[in-house]
Amino acid sequence: MTTPAAAHKARRLAEREKRIVAAARALAEEQGWEAVTTRRLSDAIGYSQPVLYSHFPEGRSQIVTAVALDGMVELAGAMVATTAPDRARPGAECVRALVTSYLDFADRHPATYEAMFRLPIGVPFASADTPRPLRDAFEAIVAALRGLDRPPADLETAAEVLWGAVHGVATLERAARFSPGNQERRVAELVRHFVD
């Protein structure tokens, strides 16, 4: 039952849905999440508010979630690319690159990153129904740790702690809780502790 007309319509709908998510993300990055209102979003895509709800029945929160999922795909992509076997690095360098790419993402897309972790999705990194990209990112950390000269005994726990540590540093950096301009030294210190 996929007539050309129906296919065309489906494509237009998917297109519009992407525009909604893109508009939400752009607005959030430019003016913060509190500026992402349903009225502004509907203005941005040139439709009225109820159209948003035809795409996202749960409303605003579901749109934020969509942005978060996009962000997870990007972050996981960056992290997996960092640990790709073709650019083989010694174990410690691999961990460092991973941490750097993570912090880089959080720094360049603060609102998106905020959505990814403020959300109470309540799903562990390594569970069965974890969003695929999140799980990929977690596995990238596990792989990097496994490549160390002296890998930790409990890889999963170590990966969770490393993720937590990097996440905390990213958060406090963003909140300007750290002394300004010492980010590189902090990264070095953080990596030093985990590659030991």
Add this chain to the structure above:
Amino acid sequence: MTTPAAAHKARRLAEREKRIVAAARALAEEQGWEAVTTRRLSDAIGYSQPVLYSHFPEGRSQIVTAVALDGMVELAGAMVATTAPDRARPGAECVRALVTSYLDFADRHPATYEAMFRLPIGVPFASADTPRPLRDAFEAIVAALRGLDRPPADLETAAEVLWGAVHGVATLERAARFSPGNQERRVAELVRHFVD
């Protein structure tokens, strides 16, 4: 010009201000910050909304800040008590106790903790105009690290990173991003990385 009547009035005002902050904190811990509305707060203290603004001219955000400041005093108190010289511990145990008391606070007062770090107060831990309790807590971490067998070269940076790591673990734990029930193992892993 401190007549008894004026003093009494000042005391009553201070009392009411405390009730506002306490009500906000209780409501946030019970139902989350989105449930902390000016109407509910004024109901809780038995006055109308404008009374809130006579105490906190900047409105709701200033009340949240007051809760955050209270939390910082408590957290700093717990951390400083942990590192008190009377209960002298070996360096590593001191760091472990510090981390544990920190995570314990975040776990028992999640909404208060959220206010403390979601706020864009934009003040570093170790700056001149940092809230006193935050600075005390930071110094407690520095002191604990200094007491290690092999203290890190750059104490301030190491303390920032340790704070960030613990903060990240606290946040992800709260967001249920970690595998359930392994908190103790994570704490052990975290401490292990920072004490040697």
Add this chain to the structure above:
DNA sequence: CTACGTTTTCTAGCATTGCTAGATTTTTGC
């Protein structure tokens, strides 16, 4: 005790928010 002036408090309302029911327009299928 009264009457006035000050201070405190409340009532009522504004603009904005997320969201939705019902009317209206557009598209579809024959």
Add this chain to the structure above:
DNA sequence: GCAAAAATCTAGCAATGCTAGAAAACGTAG
């Protein structure tokens, strides 16, 4: 070309943070 169906819009609700102006309570002087 026309009726059924789908898509979209208009208009509105309840709740939010916040505030101006009315009302009440208070303090002080006579």
